[in-house]
Amino acid sequence: MKRTRIAILAAAFVAVATLAAGAQDFKAMLKAVDxxxxxxxxxxxxxxxxxxxxxxENPSLIExxxxxxxxxxxxxxxxxxxxxxxxxxxxxxxxxxxFYDPESGNFSHSTMKENIQNSEAKNSDLKKYxxxxxxxxxxxxxxxLGAFDVWILDLKAKNDEVSYRHIRLTIxxxxxxxxxxxxxxxxxxxxxxxxxxxxxxxxxxxxIPARIxxxxxxxKGEQSVLTISDVSVGKLDDQVFTKAxxxxxx
Amino acid sequence: xxxxxxxxxxxxxxxxxxxxAIGLAVSTGVWAQDQAGSGxxxxxxxxAEEVTEAAPAAEAPQASFLKYDQVKVGGSISGSLGGxxxxxxxxxxxxxxxxxxxxxxxxxxxxxxxAKPAEDFGVNLDFRMSYPFSTTTTVAxxxxxxxxxxYIDESRKNAxxxxxxxxxxxxxxxxxxxxxMSFGKQPIAWGVSKGFFQPADDIxxxxxxxxxxxxxxxxxxxxxxxxxxxxxxxxxxxFYAGLPxxxxxxxxxxxxxxxxEVNVGNTEIAIGGFYAYNDYPRGLLMVTTGTGDFNFFGExxxxxxxxxxxxxxxxxxxxxxxxxxxDPDRFYFSGTLxxxxxxxxxxxxxxAQVLYNGEGQTGVTAQEAYAYYxxxxxxxxxxxxxxxxxxxxxxxxxxxxxxxxxxxxxxxIADLSDLSAFVSPYVAYSFSDxxxxxxxxxxxxxxxxxxxxxxxxxxxxxxxEPGTAVSLTFxxxxxxx
Numbered sequence: 001m002k003r004t005r006i007a008i009l010a011a012a013f014v015a016v017a018t019l020a021a022g023a024q025d026f027k028a029m030l031k032a033v034d035x036x037x038x039x040x041x042x043x044x045x046x047x048x049x050x051x052x053x054x055x056x057e058n059p060s061l062i063e064x065x066x067x068x069x070x071x072x073x074x075x076x077x078x079x080x081x082x083x084x085x086x087x088x089x090x091x092x093x094x095x096x097x098x099f100y101d102p103e104s105g106n107f108s109h110s111t112m113k114e115n116i117q118n119s120e121a122k123n124s125d126l127k128k129y130x131x132x133x134x135x136x137x138x139x140x141x142x143x144x145l146g147a148f149d150v151w152i153l154d155l156k157a158k159n160d161e162v163s164y165r166h167i168r169l170t171i172x173x174x175x176x177x178x179x180x181x182x183x184x185x186x187x188x189x190x191x192x193x194x195x196x197x198x199x200x201x202x203x204x205x206x207x208i209p210a211r212i213x214x215x216x217x218x219x220k221g222e223q224s225v226l227t228i229s230d231v232s233v234g235k236l237d238d239q240v241f242t243k244a245x246x247x248x249x250x
Numbered sequence: 251x252x253x254x255x256x257x258x259x260x261x262x263x264x265x266x267x268x269x270x271a272i273g274l275a276v277s278t279g280v281w282a283q284d285q286a287g288s289g290x291x292x293x294x295x296x297x298a299e300e301v302t303e304a305a306p307a308a309e310a311p312q313a314s315f316l317k318y319d320q321v322k323v324g325g326s327i328s329g330s331l332g333g334x335x336x337x338x339x340x341x342x343x344x345x346x347x348x349x350x351x352x353x354x355x356x357x358x359x360x361x362x363x364x365a366k367p368a369e370d371f372g373v374n375l376d377f378r379m380s381y382p383f384s385t386t387t388t389v390a391x392x393x394x395x396x397x398x399x400x401y402i403d404e405s406r407k408n409a410x411x412x413x414x415x416x417x418x419x420x421x422x423x424x425x426x427x428x429x430x431m432s433f434g435k436q437p438i439a440w441g442v443s444k445g446f447f448q449p450a451d452d453i454x455x456x457x458x459x460x461x462x463x464x465x466x467x468x469x470x471x472x473x474x475x476x477x478x479x480x481x482x483x484x485x486x487x488x489f490y491a492g493l494p495x496x497x498x499x500x501x502x503x504x505x506x507x508x509x510x511e512v513n514v515g516n517t518e519i520a521i522g523g524f525y526a527y528n529d530y531p532r533g534l535l536m537v538t539t540g541t542g543d544f545n546f547f548g549e550x551x552x553x554x555x556x557x558x559x560x561x562x563x564x565x566x567x568x569x570x571x572x573x574x575x576x577d578p579d580r581f582y583f584s585g586t587l588x589x590x591x592x593x594x595x596x597x598x599x600x601x602a603q604v605l606y607n608g609e610g611q612t613g614v615t616a617q618e619a620y621a622y623y624x625x626x627x628x629x630x631x632x633x634x635x636x637x638x639x640x641x642x643x644x645x646x647x648x649x650x651x652x653x654x655x656x657x658x659x660x661x662x663i664a665d666l667s668d669l670s671a672f673v674s675p676y677v678a679y680s681f682s683d684x685x686x687x688x689x690x691x692x693x694x695x696x697x698x699x700x701x702x703x704x705x706x707x708x709x710x711x712x713x714x715e716p717g718t719a720v721s722l723t724f725x726x727x728x729x730x731x
Contacts, residue, residue, distance in 0.1 A: 045311035045312075054654070065311065065312075065314070065315070067311065067312065078315060080314065080315075083322065083324060083731075084324055084326075084730035084731060086322075087315070093484050093513065094513075094515075094516070095515060095516035096484070096513055096516050096518065096540075097540070101465065103466075103467055104437070104439060104444075104465055104466060104467040104468075105436075105437045105439045105467060106439050106444055106465060106467075108444050108465070108538075108545070109518075109538050109539065109540040109545040109546075109547070110540075110545070110592075111540065111542070111543065111545075111592070111594075113543070113594050113595075114592070114594045115594050122594070145292060145293065145296050146292070146293040146294070146295060146296025146297055147296060147297055147298055148296055160541070160542035160543070161542060163594075163595075179296060180292070185595065191595060195292075195295055197295055197296070198296055198297070198298070198299045198300065199299075199300045199302075200299065200300065200301045200302070201301075201302055201303070201304050202301050202302070202303050202304060203304035204304075207301065210302070213295070219654075230311065231304040231305075232304070232311050233304070236311065236312070237310070237312065237427075238481065239427060239479065240312050242479040242484075242486070243477070243479070243486060244430045244477050244479050244486070245312070245315075247430065247477065248315070248316060248372070248422065248424075248430060249312075249315035249316070250364070250374070
């Protein structure tokens with residue numbers, strides 16, 4: 001009897017230790033996801049073409065240029081097309097986000113949660129990943145997605161700066177790269193699914209998804225596909241991350 | 251030991267162990283599931299990995315925004331046809347009789363030209379026109395027929411003046427990639443308030459705030475503007491100089507202003523100053539901040555002197571005994587606080603704002619004040635200066651209401667000093683990107699003589715009671731290019 005109890009307690013201790021070690025690994029994995037998506041001390045710029053489809057309407061095209069200086073948490077997004085919106089953009093410096101409207105010449109405080117025009121993409125989709133800073137891991141699971149073995153993490157937001165309070169992130173087991181993100185509303189309704197397709201561009205030693213597909217789960221048939229081009233890694237002019245640049249871009 | 255008793259003890263221990271194991275598994279929230287995949291369609295998207303190398307960039311990434319190979323022509327056209335019905339006193343007279351009804355055709359267009367032949371030089375031109383595209387005016391011309399008597403042979407004739415305005419015409423240029431300047435007729439939006447009340451922007455702006463689109467560009471004066479980003483910080487310094495119009499070219503009419511802004515956390519703080527010899531100097535403090543879906547702004551203006559003629563009734567109801575005097579040797583503080591909430595997922599925006607007008611008139615109703623200003627020949631007092639001391643505004647707008655194409659909203663402006671207000675709800679439906687219909691109404695609230703009662707519910711009729719105007723407007727063929 002006594003030996004039985006000792007054996008049970010020992011097994012329980014081993015199980016807890018194993019599970020605790022696994023939980024720590026997932027936190028490190030989330031950090032690794034953030035790091036692999038960050039350009040560190042390098043500046044990064046790219047053009048995203050966003051083709052949005054809605055049932056009964058012609059597809060629409062939006063082209064945006066992003067500039068990132070991840071080391072200083074700086075981000076600029078400028079609309080290149082359509083021409084009538086060219087020059088509209090966002091400037092993010094640390095926790096400050098401004099929207100610039102060249103029509104009115106106004107800068108107004110904004111958020112990264114805003115959609116890029118009428119597409120399914122949000123500004124936050126194009127900035128560096130900050131999953132580890134913004135989310136707690138609620139649960140994990142193992143699975144398979146297409147040809148990839150994956151971890152599936154349920155994440156709950158730690159702050160209200162994020163676009164979605166609850167997301168389910170599917171990450172490759174072989175590399176800390178997300179493949180899929182399911183975004184839920186406060187009422188736990190699936191709002192949209194983001195597919196980070198495994199076609200990558202290698203820029204500065206980072207693998208960037210060349211195509212991202214975002215499906216609106218509330219309005220069936222609506223989706224946006226983002227295609228990357230003109231990827232550049234290297235020093236950008238400091239003036240790019242200033243209000244002056246957005247005013248000149250008009 | 252009895253065998254049965256041994257067996258019962260072992261089974262009980264096994265059940266206990268199983269319960270502990272299950273409890274551990276559940277409490278740590280880890281389970282191993284072999285999932286077949288999220289769905290066949292999802293699996294089809296995730297075949298083998300493909301990697302390509304990034305091609306070297308042909309030019310600096312920001313170049314396409316700073317220099318154009320061609321002049322960009324853009325603009326917009328807005329056409330509408332609507333009808334309005336007006337009830338000047340529906341609460342007493344009922345809705346049976348319409349006091350006025352009319353069609354409201356609208357046609358306006360804007361053409362913009364943007365040229366950027368070099369990264370440090372660009373030109374912006376903005377022309378606007380609206381229907382009717384010309385106005386008829388009488389032009390007098392004459393010549394001195396007799397130099398001794400200076401008799402002038404005068405003739406008058408009607409002339410059609412095109413209704414085309416140069417909204418903006420200015421050049422942008424920079425020095426050492428550090429000082430960014432512009433000169434010409436241009437909007438000067440140096441305030442942080444983009445709501446119903448914009449005390450900082452009011453200083454330079456030549457048009458009033460459009461309450462239905464408070465973020466819209468406001469026409470500006472002939473001015474020089476310089477912006478200096480402070481290196482290694484997010485601080486900026488601005489300098490402005492301009493004239494109210496070319497009719498006022500005396501040195502004393504030159505207006506100069508400066509502003510410095512810094513960021514502290516997620517808050518931007520700016521201080522500014524304005525001076526003109528023939529105007530009243532002002533000091534400004536502006537703050538804007540945000541958290542989550544909420545953004546807040548505030549502006550304070552401290553002005554020395556006022557162009558307001560403050561009416562003193564001397565306790566009498568007889569306007570003949572009133573006096574109106576300026577008080578130029580004191581400070582007047584005005585300020586506004588506001589905030590807005592935006593939910594991109596719900597397509598909802600809510601804004602609220604309050605204004606304190608330190609140059610507010612007290613002791614008389616709006617009607618009495620305007621009648622007195624008119625008698626004195628000081629109609630400028632009734633122009634852009636707010637009359638009373640306290641105002642508030644609020645708006646709610648939601649797009650994609652039930653369907654992709656339906657939107658609705660309401661905005662309200664209130665004079666908290668005389669408790670008058672107007673409220674304007676609307677609902678709009680888009681048939682396409684170029685065609686929509688909008689049903690809107692304006693309800694004025696207050697008592698006879700109050701500020702928001704005077705102009706009537708459609709701002710066309712003098713009124714003495716709360717009224718209502720309802721409009722149905724079709725927007726036809728409107729769009730941007």
